[in-house]
Amino acid sequence: RAKDIPAKIVVLGESAVGKSSLALRFVRRDFIPNQEATIGASFLSRSVSLVDESPPVTIKFEIWDTAGQERYRALAPMYYRGAAGALVVYDITSADSLRKAESWIGELRRNADPQTVVVLVGNKCDLESMRQVSIQQGQDLAEKEELLFYETSAKDGTNVDALFTNLGKTLLSR
């Protein structure tokens, strides 16, 4: 069996948008409510077989979940440097978190490896009644910046596996 292909992924975005919950949903296939705030960054990994590829390949996602607080922002380059993929996460119930996401996209454009595949992620899509950011707004930003785009829910699992599977396919096609 061929070796797993490692892919370093960094998760960026404002505090409380659900970065840790998304990473945990993907890796442990569960929602862990009342997660303690991330200090600095934490590391999680999960291997996923892409059976549609011929020959099938297994990607080992090595996920760096960062802290969104301003005081950790200076550390972010350590995590996005050399990353194959970056998830820039906002919360669909917070217009402010989308503005923060735009600023992360700008920072990645200026400082990250141009090969890094960036995914814009609108999380908490289960909270439809509290929505402040339309799907169209997310899509427009993603189109303008040429990013992959997903709305997800770490809580109910919507689109979480789809996001990583598609990111994996995109990485392979580069």
Ligand code: GDP
């Ligand atoms: P982080 O600071 O970006 O890592 O965010 P956390 O993962 O710690 O989540 C912040 C808060 O949002 C927690 O109370 C989570 O339980 C909640 N949360 C995270 N993702 C979702 C989601 O998809 N839906 C809902 N309803 N709540 C979520």
Ligand code: MG
């Ligand atoms: Mg966190």
